[in-house]
Amino acid sequence: MTTGPSSAGLEAAFLENREKLTRFLRARGAGDAAEDLVQDVWLKIAASRPGPVASPLSYLFRTADLLMIDRFRSQRQAGARDRDWTEINAGDPPGVSAEPSAERRIAAAQEAAGVLAVLDALGDRAATIFRRHRIDGVAQKTIAADLGISLSTVESDLRVAYRALAEWRDRAR
Structure with missing residues (x-):
């Protein structure tokens, strides 16, 4: 060319x-x-x-x-x-609801109850630390200062909580 x-x-x-x-x-x-x-x-x-x-x-x-x-x-x-x-x-197809079925609601409630039971079994401090950090989004350093404990204690309690929840999840499967 x-x-x-x-x-x-x-x-x-x-x-x-x-x-x-x-x-x-x-x-x-x-x-x-x-x-x-x-x-x-x-x-x-x-x-x-x-x-x-x-x-x-x-x-x-x-x-x-x-x-x-x-x-x-x-x-x-x-x-x-x-x-x-x-x-x-967008939206739901005709005849299909966006709401979860009754079975899914019950399963979710049972799973939430299982998680709460695992957290409660850890003791008040570990459960409080986990909830404040993972649910409320509070920094570990702030939690340590608020509770009057060391940062390493907060980290240790979080590790215990994570391990307990992982074991519970593995048993639930």
């Missing part, structure tokens, strides 16, 4: 100014897609056979800008299409 003089001039201008095109696209908001867009510019000029181009660099920048706009529009339309599809298809 032979390359005409105008195409060769564009390709040479592209190869000389690849970094400039990448920086231009990043500055225009392309972000991580800038490299992909520069590759698209290359594919576009390699596949097209434009007539003589008076200003190859301007032509390349304009092509890059238009490709970026096309990509942005395409992504925006895809997002809108996905949102519309989700809105239309």
